[in-house]
Amino acid sequence: MQLQMQTWAEVEGYLETSTMAIMPIGSTEQHGPNGLIGTDAVTAEAIALAVGAATDTMVAPTIAVGMAQHHMAFKGSMTLRPATLIQVIGDYVGSLAHHGFDRFYFINGHGGNGATIEAAFQEIYTAHSLGSHGGENAPSVRCQLRNWWQGPKMGALIKQLFGDKDGMHATISEVSVTQYLFPEHIKSAPDMGPPEPFRSRWSDAADYRAKFPDGRIASHPGLATPEAGKQVFDLAVAEIAEEVAAYAQG
Numbered sequence: 001m002q003l004q005m006q007t008w009a010e011v012e013g014y015l016e017t018s019t020m021a022i023m024p025i026g027s028t029e030q031h032g033p034n035g036l037i038g039t040d041a042v043t044a045e046a047i048a049l050a051v052g053a054a055t056d057t058m059v060a061p062t063i064a065v066g067m068a069q070h071h072m073a074f075k076g077s078m079t080l081r082p083a084t085l086i087q088v089i090g091d092y093v094g095s096l097a098h099h100g101f102d103r104f105y106f107i108n109g110h111g112g113n114g115a116t117i118e119a120a121f122q123e124i125y126t127a128h129s130l131g132s133h134g135g136e137n138a139p140s141v142r143c144q145l146r147n148w149w150q151g152p153k154m155g156a157l158i159k160q161l162f163g164d165k166d167g168m169h170a171t172i173s174e175v176s177v178t179q180y181l182f183p184e185h186i187k188s189a190p191d192m193g194p195p196e197p198f199r200s201r202w203s204d205a206a207d208y209r210a211k212f213p214d215g216r217i218a219s220h221p222g223l224a225t226p227e228a229g230k231q232v233f234d235l236a237v238a239e240i241a242e243e244v245a246a247y248a249q250g
């Protein structure tokens with residue numbers, strides 16, 4: 001159930017039975033030699049739509065640009081400043097809360113968004129706690145963050161499929177999911193050689209590029225396949241759908 005494909009009257013009807021919204025959030029950033037720049041946004045959106053269909057939950061428009069300053073030394077990458085992303089999340093949630101939604105389940109496709117999303121949740125809660133969000137009687141909202149690749153059985157599946165080569169960025173698993181979802185956009189993988197082991201974290205974009213010259217971190221996405229992507233996608237949807245159903249009750 002995609003918000004953008006409903007009429008206002010349909011949303012009004014939905015709110016009589018549920019006040020929950022799934023919020024896909026990703027990033028628009030380089031994903032190594034053969035990964036799509038939209039990887040984190042399109043995977044989060046596709047998983048969110050499948051979870052929404054499985055659980056009859058409304059899916060909000062995807063926040064497709066995230067906090068990706070460290071990828072800006074690669075062409076095509078885009079970023080919001082952390083402070084901007086906090087405001088965007090606040091206004092997405094605030095708009096829907098205005099209509100009566102009160103539970104927001106964020107399906108995230110980009111690890112680099114994590115700290116900013118959690119900070120955004122605290123800003124939203126603080127506005128309620130201080131009575132500056134619609135006054136003291138404004139109904140409370142609850143927000144949950146779920147990275148799609150971190151389910152209870154996902155680690156074992158990724159290990160079984162890719163051994164220790166999945167890596168931390170431009171992972172085999174996420175590139176495989178995009179190949180499954182968008183076979184018309186599979187890129188031929190250049191000879192990228194085995195992954196460099198992860199040595200140290202990065203600071204700004206120049207530092208990241210110096211440490212990870214082709215963009216990936218400790219991954220070997222040349223091994224990605226659409227078949228593996230289907231297994232990863234299906235497990236993510238199944239695990240998250242179960243959690244969304246529980247979140248709606250809790």
Ligand SMILES: [Zn+2]
Nearest residue numbers: 039040170174
């Ligand atoms: Zn990614």
